[in-house]
Amino acid sequence: MSKMSTDLERHALNGPTMGTRWCALFHAPSGFDAKALRAALQAGVDEVDAQMSTWKPDSDLMRLNRAPAEEWETVPGRLMDVIRLGLRIGRETGGAFDIGMGDAVTAWGFGPVEASSDRIRSAMQARRLPAPDALEIDGARVRKRVPIALDLNGIAKGYGVDRLAEILGSFGVRDGLVGIDGELRAMGLRPDGEAWTVALEKPDPQRRAPHSILALQDCAVATSGDYRHWVEVQGRRLSHTMDPTRGAPLTKPPASVTVLAPTCAEADAWATALMVLGPDKGGDIARRLGIDALFLLRGEADSIGSCRIDCSSKAVINLEASRRGTL
Missing domain, CATH: 3.10.520.10 (ApbE-like domains)
Known part of the structure; x- marks a missing residue:
């Protein structure tokens, strides 16, 4: 100006x-x-919001969460940018920042559904693979090596x-x-x-x-x-x-x-x-x-x-x- x-x-x-x-x-x-x-x-x-919301069932993130493990999913560019950044910071923090905590966030009632004692027990007992190890990226595609629910609210x-x-x-x-x-x-x-x-x-x-x-x-x-x-x-x-x-x-x-x-x-x-x-x-x-x-x-x-x-x-x-x- x-x-x-x-x-x-x-x-x-x-x-x-x-x-x-x-x-x-x-x-x-x-x-x-x-x-x-x-x-x-x-x-x-x-x-x-349309790409990354966990509150919208039709968001690109929720579509990726529903995808079976070991199948490649194409995701839009902005979502991929955030996933890549989340994985980098996850590695830099030794897993303290983990975008793969969607099941726990939902279980404790911080998502679109109420807290559930059964889901809480499942989340706390789960054997977790950190998101950088659970996801594989190839260009615009993402593949989950194991079942994982991503949450990008952080x-x-x-x-x-x-x-x-x-x-x-x-x-x-x-x-x-x-x-x-x-x-x-x-x-x-x-x-x-x-x-x-x-x-x-x-x-x-x-x-x-x-x-x-x-x-x-x-x-x-x-x-x-x-x-x-x-x-x-x-x-x-x-x-x-x-x-x-x-x-x-x-x-x-x-x-x-x-x-x-x-x-x-x-x-x-x-x-x-x-x-x-x-x-x-x-x-x-x-x-x-x-x-x-x-x-x-x-x-x-x-x-x-x-x-x-x-x-x-x-x-x-x-x-x-x-x-x-x-x-």
């Missing part, structure tokens, strides 16, 4: 997707066709955010902020030349309040936590994040993990992986691979402590506990 910031009009677009809403905030010259852009953004996230939403950013760019918008729920990607700077500021939520299941303020430029952020989606079993609240070694929810997860990465799909997947690994093992891997992460940990009386892994000053301009404005 070549015009001065005073010549730009603010646009805040949004729409439904994946059981929540997408949003896009940017500034454009007067006369910009925001209606056409909104239609393109909606089509973009609709495509991601990465698809972030990928949807990346699609929003790509579509914004295709319309000539180079500076903006896009998101789906709490997954966000910042492009360039605000019209005043400052970074985009967003609030990192305090991990409190009772109310929404900011814990910290992040200032982002050309970077994505995603948070995984124990405080929004859970089931209660025998009076104990269990997070939606699955432990691949047990086929069950994590028993002592961090309150939340926030990750910053070049793409939101990467940030989304790594936030889930580091929830599973915890601050010690996860912190070691984050340092080794150069991943920016913030672990929020519950202490006595639900007090919140933190463990910050800051590997790149380019990703986070400012991350300080603050009450200064939100998005």
Whole structure:
């Protein structure tokens, strides 16, 4: 955009997707066709949902899940991109991020059907082959070596955010902020030349309040936590994040993990992986691979402590506990 910031009009677009809403905030010259852009953004996230949803029986992912083992299935390009990325991060985390946990997610009631004690027992007793070992890829085709149910909920939403950013760019918008729920990607700077500021939520299941303020430029952020989606079993609240070694929810997860990465799909997947690994093992891997992460940990009386892994000053301009404005 070549015009001065005073010549730009603010646009805040949004729409439904994946059981929540997408949003896009940017500034454009007067006369910009925001209606056409909104239609393109909606089509973009609709495509991601149609390919990767576990809530839609006719999605490409569910078609792949129904396919018998040892048979090749052709999948669309975007779904293949996410599967490949999920398998790579699965290998890098030693299986902490596993896209093959669909049976456990469904069994515990985090999918489109209610929890089932029989399915829970089956998921916990299953002899699991990690997804990178269970899947074979040949170009646009995927073959399951063993029966496996894929679930991309730990990465698809972030990928949807990346699609929003790509579509914004295709319309000539180079500076903006896009998101789906709490997954966000910042492009360039605000019209005043400052970074985009967003609030990192305090991990409190009772109310929404900011814990910290992040200032982002050309970077994505995603948070995984124990405080929004859970089931209660025998009076104990269990997070939606699955432990691949047990086929069950994590028993002592961090309150939340926030990750910053070049793409939101990467940030989304790594936030889930580091929830599973915890601050010690996860912190070691984050340092080794150069991943920016913030672990929020519950202490006595639900007090919140933190463990910050800051590997790149380019990703986070400012991350300080603050009450200064939100998005």
